[in-house]
Amino acid sequence: MRQRESWQSIDPGFCGTEDMEEVEKNFVAPLMGYPGLTKTGATVRQALQDSNAQFEALDALGRAFSPDVLFCFMDLTAEAEALGARVAFSEGQPPSVVEHSISVEEDWKAGRVLDPERDGRLRVFIRTMERMKKNLAMARGAYVTGPLTLAGEVVGIKKVLKGMIRDDRSVRRLLQFTAEVAKGYAQRLVEAGADIICILEPSAALVSPRHYHEFSKGPVEEISGSLDAITLLHICGDVTPLIPEMIKTRVHGISIDSAVDIVGVLGQLDGRMAVAGNIDPVKEMVFSTPEGVRERVVGLRMRAQQYERALVSRCHRVVGEGDDPGQGIHSNFILSTGCDLPPEVPLENIRAFMEGARESIPRNTC
Amino acid sequence: MDGDRRDEILQQLSEGVVRFDEEQVIQASRRALDEGINALTAIVEGLSPGMETVGDLFQRKEYFVPEVLMCADALNAGLEILKPHLKEDETATKKGRVVIGTIEGDIHEIGKSLVALMLDISGFEVRDLGVDVSLERFLSEHREKRSDIIAISALMSTTMLRMRDFIVGIKEADPGVLTMVGGAPLTAGIARDFGADGYAEDARGAVIEAKRVLAID
Numbered sequence: 001m002r003q004r005e006s007w008q009s010i011d012p013g014f015c016g017t018e019d020m021e022e023v024e025k026n027f028v029a030p031l032m033g034y035p036g037l038t039k040t041g042a043t044v045r046q047a048l049q050d051s052n053a054q055f056e057a058l059d060a061l062g063r064a065f066s067p068d069v070l071f072c073f074m075d076l077t078a079e080a081e082a083l084g085a086r087v088a089f090s091e092g093q094p095p096s097v098v099e100h101s102i103s104v105e106e107d108w109k110a111g112r113v114l115d116p117e118r119d120g121r122l123r124v125f126i127r128t129m130e131r132m133k134k135n136l137a138m139a140r141g142a143y144v145t146g147p148l149t150l151a152g153e154v155v156g157i158k159k160v161l162k163g164m165i166r167d168d169r170s171v172r173r174l175l176q177f178t179a180e181v182a183k184g185y186a187q188r189l190v191e192a193g194a195d196i197i198c199i200l201e202p203s204a205a206l207v208s209p210r211h212y213h214e215f216s217k218g219p220v221e222e223i224s225g226s227l228d229a230i231t232l233l234h235i236c237g238d239v240t241p242l243i244p245e246m247i248k249t250r251v252h253g254i255s256i257d258s259a260v261d262i263v264g265v266l267g268q269l270d271g272r273m274a275v276a277g278n279i280d281p282v283k284e285m286v287f288s289t290p291e292g293v294r295e296r297v298v299g300l301r302m303r304a305q306q307y308e309r310a311l312v313s314r315c316h317r318v319v320g321e322g323d324d325p326g327q328g329i330h331s332n333f334i335l336s337t338g339c340d341l342p343p344e345v346p347l348e349n350i351r352a353f354m355e356g357a358r359e360s361i362p363r364n365t366c
Numbered sequence: 367m368d369g370d371r372r373d374e375i376l377q378q379l380s381e382g383v384v385r386f387d388e389e390q391v392i393q394a395s396r397r398a399l400d401e402g403i404n405a406l407t408a409i410v411e412g413l414s415p416g417m418e419t420v421g422d423l424f425q426r427k428e429y430f431v432p433e434v435l436m437c438a439d440a441l442n443a444g445l446e447i448l449k450p451h452l453k454e455d456e457t458a459t460k461k462g463r464v465v466i467g468t469i470e471g472d473i474h475e476i477g478k479s480l481v482a483l484m485l486d487i488s489g490f491e492v493r494d495l496g497v498d499v500s501l502e503r504f505l506s507e508h509r510e511k512r513s514d515i516i517a518i519s520a521l522m523s524t525t526m527l528r529m530r531d532f533i534v535g536i537k538e539a540d541p542g543v544l545t546m547v548g549g550a551p552l553t554a555g556i557a558r559d560f561g562a563d564g565y566a567e568d569a570r571g572a573v574i575e576a577k578r579v580l581a582i583d
Contacts, residue, residue, distance in 0.1 A: 088471070088498075090471060093471055093524045093525070093528075094522075094524050096471055096472060096473055096522070096525075097473065098473055098498065157476070158435060158475075158476060161431055161432040161435055161476075162432060162435050162436060162439070164432050165386075165432055165433070165436055166436075205550075206430060206431035206432070206476075207430050207431065207432055208429075208430040208432070208433070211430065211432060236550075237550050241427050281523060282523045282526070282527070282551060282556070283553070283555075283556065286527070287556075287559070339523065342523055342524045342527060343524075344527060
């Protein structure tokens with residue numbers, strides 16, 4: 001039986017960390033789903049519309065690479081579509097929102113919130129998570145679209161961004177609505193078996209630290225605080241200016257992209273939370289050679305270790321259940337990719353990533 | 367009109383853009399025309415330097431996308447008033463023709479539109495095809511406009527990967543046309559690997575790069 005404490009009752013905020021002396025290993029959690037389709041032969045469309053196709057691809061990746069955490073497919077259109085936005089699918093690439101949802105303003109004024117079991121394709125991810133819980137030994141992660149990003153998808157991002165300056169009250173109300181949507185959906189994913197909820201907030205990379213603080217941070221914390229799960233905040237792109245605000249956000253960890261100096265972030269953190277990242281999903285994982293990927297992973301681990309801290313037991317207990325390598329004392333540096341791996345990533349590069357991640361490296365003792 | 371007054375109006379145009387004060391830009395544009403300042407001068411020496419400053423502030427990470435969008439709105443409000451007063455020969459002597467759009471499957475338009483706007487006020491003739499643009503559309507527009515540059519934008523790493531095929535398709539159709547690419551997931555290295563002739567990190571850089579690939583001073 002999985003032991004879990006309520007995060008809210010302990011601390012509505014961070015994962016605690018301890019001195020690094022005892023750190024033995026890093027959690028390894030590349031953000032991957034789509035490359036699994038190479039193994040099963042299903043299309044992107046099938047994997048996002050049919051939980052069997054999605055689970056089989058994830059199962060194939062889980063068996064082949066045994067990461068410590070496996071996330072379900074990343075699909076930034078799922079909630080927007082469930083709110084009425086039109087989404088274009090293709091066989092080979094993740095979908096995109098092609099038309100904003102015109103009725104959403106009526107929805108949020110009327111207080112209608114999503115029903116994850118009925119609206120759009122959200123149930124595909126819920127069913128996938130249930131099967132992951134039943135069949136996979138490693139910890140499981142799922143994504144929800146962050147409040148600012150979802151707001152941009154349903155009413156148009158330009159409107160939201162300009163609204164922050166022109167009409168901040170209505171943007172705030174919209175973000176309250178999208179945070180409610182994310183909370184409801186994330187709650188269902190946790191019930192279905194997700195140990196980790198990763199809040200995807202790429203649109204925050206477009207705004208100033210002040211605007212992030214004023215608009216995005218609160219709704220993200222509201223989502224995080226409502227869940228009995230570990231929460232990560234992922235913002236893609238070069239978010240260097242946002243880092244001071246991101247690390248003040250009450251989530252258990254942040255996930256950052258390859259453009260950010262992750263070692264510098266670990267240094268700034270002084271162990272306050274977990275940080276996941278940040279091997280380049282395209283430059284390294286698509287275009288580099290297996291040897292190049294392995295070297296890059298080992299190099300990152302070497303550079304990161306001077307700032308690593310041990311995650312305290314409550315974090316560790318949730319993520320670390322299951323067979324070895326889940327056991328042991330883990331670092332607050334989670335070895336991951338900077339963003340989701342595209343379908344084109346060669347499987348041998350994922351293998352090389354895992355080899356670099358598991359290779360024993362000399363630990364700093366000073 | 368004395369030079370001080372002229373400078374003051376140009377200054378108001380520029381400042382209005384930087385402070386995203388649409389009202390100030392509208393007033394200053396009208397005053398410019400009323401007081402006999404040439405519309406091209408008002409654009410090139412008033413609005414355009416303002417947007418250059420905005421580009422600087424963006425690069426220095428003092429301005430972010432919401433501020434830049436507001437500045438672009440203020441700039442557009444000025445252009446709307448000034449552009450109808452450009453003389454025929456002023457619109458004809460363009461630096462080059464650019465067809466621009468966001469690649470198929472990608473509907474992110476902010477960066478692409480800012481590049482189009484900056485190229486426009488820097489003297490290029492720009493045809494903006496919008497978002498989710500297929501290779502066929504780029505090519506048919508190119509055939510019609512006989513453009514010098516085809517510029518493609520992508521915000522997602524997944525759609526970025528399609529750029530390589532687009533560039534190959536463009537070069538097959540017309541080896542003479544130049545290609546430029548841009549967007550968050552790109553780097554100069556990836557652009558080179560894809561076979562693009564030009565790459566820029568942001569809208570200001572795109573103007574410099576467009577001039578470079580066309581060998582304009």
